[in-house]
Amino acid sequence: MAKIIVVTSGKGGVGKTTSAAAIATGLALRGNKTIVIDFDVGLRNLDLVMGCERRVVYDLVNVIQGEAGLNQAMIRDKRVDNLHILPASQTRDKEALTSEGIEQVLDELVKDFDYILCDSPAGIEQGAQLAMYYADAAVVVTNPEVSSVRDSDRILGLLASKTRRAERGQDPVKEHLLITRYNPTRVDDGDMLNLEDIREILAIDLIGLIPESEAVLRSSNQGIPVTHDQSSDAGQAYTDTVSRLLGEDVPLRFHEYQKKGLFSRMFGGGRR
Amino acid sequence: MKLLDFLKGERKKSASVAKERLQIIVAHQRSQRDQPDYMPMLERELLEVIRRYVQVDQDAININLDRDEDCSVLELNVTLPRS
Numbered sequence: 001m002a003k004i005i006v007v008t009s010g011k012g013g014v015g016k017t018t019s020a021a022a023i024a025t026g027l028a029l030r031g032n033k034t035i036v037i038d039f040d041v042g043l044r045n046l047d048l049v050m051g052c053e054r055r056v057v058y059d060l061v062n063v064i065q066g067e068a069g070l071n072q073a074m075i076r077d078k079r080v081d082n083l084h085i086l087p088a089s090q091t092r093d094k095e096a097l098t099s100e101g102i103e104q105v106l107d108e109l110v111k112d113f114d115y116i117l118c119d120s121p122a123g124i125e126q127g128a129q130l131a132m133y134y135a136d137a138a139v140v141v142t143n144p145e146v147s148s149v150r151d152s153d154r155i156l157g158l159l160a161s162k163t164r165r166a167e168r169g170q171d172p173v174k175e176h177l178l179i180t181r182y183n184p185t186r187v188d189d190g191d192m193l194n195l196e197d198i199r200e201i202l203a204i205d206l207i208g209l210i211p212e213s214e215a216v217l218r219s220s221n222q223g224i225p226v227t228h229d230q231s232s233d234a235g236q237a238y239t240d241t242v243s244r245l246l247g248e249d250v251p252l253r254f255h256e257y258q259k260k261g262l263f264s265r266m267f268g269g270g271r272r
Numbered sequence: 273m274k275l276l277d278f279l280k281g282e283r284k285k286s287a288s289v290a291k292e293r294l295q296i297i298v299a300h301q302r303s304q305r306d307q308p309d310y311m312p313m314l315e316r317e318l319l320e321v322i323r324r325y326v327q328v329d330q331d332a333i334n335i336n337l338d339r340d341e342d343c344s345v346l347e348l349n350v351t352l353p354r355s
Contacts, residue, residue: 146290153298157305190285197291201298 002113004106005245006135006173008159010151012122014143015180018216018226019238020119021049023139025225026242028083032114035074035084039131040121041097044088050077051223052085061089064101070108079228084113097130106134124158134164137174139207139245143181144193152177152202176207178241183212188257195255208241210234211254307337318348326352 007020017038024036037060038046047053052075058068063086070086077083086105089096109116120131132138138159142152159173160166166173179195186192199206210216215232219225227242229235233254243250304311315335322328334349 146294149294150297150301153301157301160305187287190287193287193290193294197287201291201294 002110002116003137004110004116004118004135005137005139006118006120006132007139007141008120008128008132008155009122009141009148010124010128010155011143011148014141014148015210015216016122016141017045017049017119018220019139019141019178019180019210020117021046021225022227022235022238023242023245024083024115024117025077025080025227026239027115027117027245028077028080029227030242030246031082033082033112034115034117035086035109035113036117036119037086038088038119039097039127040119041088041093041127042091043121044090046085046119047075047087048223049220050085050225052077052087053223056087059087059089060105061091061096063105064096064098070105079224095126097127099130099133102130103134124154128155129158129162132159132163132173135159135173136165137176139176139178140202140204141178141180142198142202144179144183144187144195144198146193149193149198149201156202156204175204176245177202177204178208178210179206180210181212182209182255184255184257206252207244208237209252209255210237210241306339311335311337322350328352 005023007016007023009016017040020036024034028034036046036050038044039060040046041061044059047056055075058073060073062068063070063073073086075085075087077085106116118131118135121127138155140152140155142148156175159175163173165171177199179198182195183192187194195206195209211233213226213232213234215229215234216226219229219235226232226235227238230239237254240250240253315333318335319328319330319333322333328350332351332353336347336349338345338347
């Protein structure tokens with residue numbers, strides 16, 4: 001039985017797709033059979049971040065409407081063996097996703113996989129609600145910035161009421177906070193919310209902290225999830241996040257401001 | 273640097289302003305989280321009815337739903353202007 005995890009945030013542009021791709025890659029690298037599904041109908045982007053945009057033939061909507069089988073629509077990742085991608089459709093018809101259709105697809109996948117990641121669209125409309133509806137756990141991606149934190153709180157409200165688990169009175173969806181684009185230097189200057197403040201305001205447990213990093217753009221440029229770049233801080237931070245999702249106790253890294261020494265000031269320091 | 277900020281009488285750090293603002297807005301959002309979907313509409317319509325008789329401001333009306341085990345209490349507070 002697969003665990004269904006939704007990657008969500010409310011606000012757009014905070015790193016949902018980057019995180020979904022990086023976490024799915026990390027889970028698969030650890031030997032879990034994993035599929036990541038793009039729920040952003042009309043604005044699919046997961047395929048680009050995963051580097052499989054030219055291999056998309058069928059998509060989630062085709063499967064739901066019976067025009068293609070699941071096996072035809074699933075794309076096998078080139079780099080990691082047990083990783084699969086189910087792309088979203090480019091159709092402008094947002095009604096194309098139905099709750100029954102999604103349930104059927106997930107019921108099928110749950111039998112075969114260890115982890116199903118649902119990459120939610122931004123907002124709190126139908127697409128976002130469908131992405132979270134069947135989830136067992138949620139990764140709430142939040143930037144250290146007022147609008148993102150506020151929207152994350154709205155999403156927490158929906159997770160507590162508009163999910164199958166909530167409606168059936170089962171154990172609630174497990175909520176995890178993932179802080180992205182964290183800049184310890186700006187936190188030290190007092191111009192960025194620190195992680196303790198965010199955790200205190202949202203009152204959920206922290207699953208990971210991804211520092212603001214040049215490696216993230218570099219990896220999406222190339223279509224290689226940042227988890228593969230283990231020389232980068234962001235890549236290592238996502239690997240830590242995956243370990244915590246798997247229940248391991250891993251200390252937090254990259255959250256402290258490092259004063260630059262004379263050597264790194266003179267020679268520009270290491271690669272970020 | 274810190275000493276220099278102190279001597280210049282540095283303004284409040286923006287991150288602590290952000291935290292205070294967020295604590296207020298999130299507390300407000302959470303108080304509304306459990307209320308039924310019809311509450312904002314009910315609040316608007318009640319305000320309309322009251323305004324037919326007395327001219328009150330938007331913030332003069334305070335509506336609250338408290339839930340107990342077997343019943344809910346709808347509490348309505350209206351501050352009327354002195355006449």
